[in-house]
Amino acid sequence: MPELPEIQTIVNELERVLPGKRIKSCRVLRDKMVQGDQHRFRQQVKNKNIRKIERRGKYIVITLSSSQMIIVHLRMTGKFIFQPLKSPAQKHDRVVFELQNQQKLIFSDVRCFGTLELVNDINKHNGLSQLGFDPWSRQLTAGILQKKLENRQIPIKTALLDQKLIAGLGNIYASEILFDAGIHPDIPANQLKHEKLASIIRSMRKILRLALKYNGTSISDYRRIDEKQGMFQNFLKVYGKADQKCINCSSSIMKITQNQRSTFLCPGCQK
Ligand SMILES: [Zn+2]
Structure with a gap:
């Protein structure tokens, strides 16, 4: 999607x-x-x-x-x-x-x-x-995110997909953001410290900005207007890469299932 x-x-x-x-x-x-x-x-x-x-x-x-x-x-x-x-x-x-x-x-x-x-x-x-915060919203800070997540024990990856929290993320970018931030997708959202949440916000904006520069990710059905493709699929680091080597540490990328959705991660880089 x-x-x-x-x-x-x-x-x-x-x-x-x-x-x-x-x-x-x-x-x-x-x-x-x-x-x-x-x-x-x-x-x-x-x-x-x-x-x-x-x-x-x-x-x-x-x-x-x-x-x-x-x-x-x-x-x-x-x-x-x-x-x-x-x-x-x-x-x-x-x-x-x-x-x-x-x-x-x-x-x-x-x-x-x-x-x-x-x-x-x-x-x-x-x-x-x-809808929750837009990823670019100035109101979206680590402090606010921490407050919103304080009673939520769901995995952070699942929390990032919640449109009522942050609006716009889906399965591809949630995996890529957590890899960039070096955070394991299974960590309960309410256990993440302020600095970890700050790095999630930083990685989110960085990855989204880059993906936008390449007009998005055309893996399956997504097309721009008039059937043109996006190019960010060439820059994905974990999504869809199960069993391939991590570009940072050479560990094997893992695919796990969370809330019936696939999540991709590097067990070497994401703690
Ligand atoms: Zn790695």
Whole structure:
């Protein structure tokens, strides 16, 4: 599933081309992708200008000239593609926005877990209203993190995936961040001292910044707009590397399961 660097890459690319464009019409080819009343969705996005595109956690927020927002979650296989208006429909086209300039913006999704929802107030959206700190937030400090984790005995890796704590991390970057910080993913979150939490925050920002520079990680389904790939998969140090040698200490990278998710770590570097 795409995580912060992948979503931010898509948002940046959409932000370069969409603002100022008008949605002439909208077609929903797969009902369940649009949350709520899809007739209302189609009617209310019609003839609106797109004002801006932003990321909140792993959500994409498209603000319209009516001040309403289209909240998009890509889940597993959702992606955006631009096509000339007259190009033939593709098998996985799910929602099609006809834009001015004879172009269409397609929300394509093989597995159909992605969602689009039109809202008036972001604070009333179930997922968005509960998001925790953005990784870049100045309010996110080791002290605050320590306070938030003081009663949580769950492994630190599992805590990093909790979107209500920090919004935007997933399985790939949580493993990479803990490797960079030299912290074992099984350590209970409430046992980490202030300086360890500070190094997790430092590593998180460093890894995310680097991943963003390379437009994210295209291991399985993630694609940038128009099917372009990210390149950060070439820089991963532990994720997906079970039984390979650690680049720092030559120990064998291990794969463990935590909360039904795979975690990768170096037993030599992460204590
Ligand atoms: Zn190592």
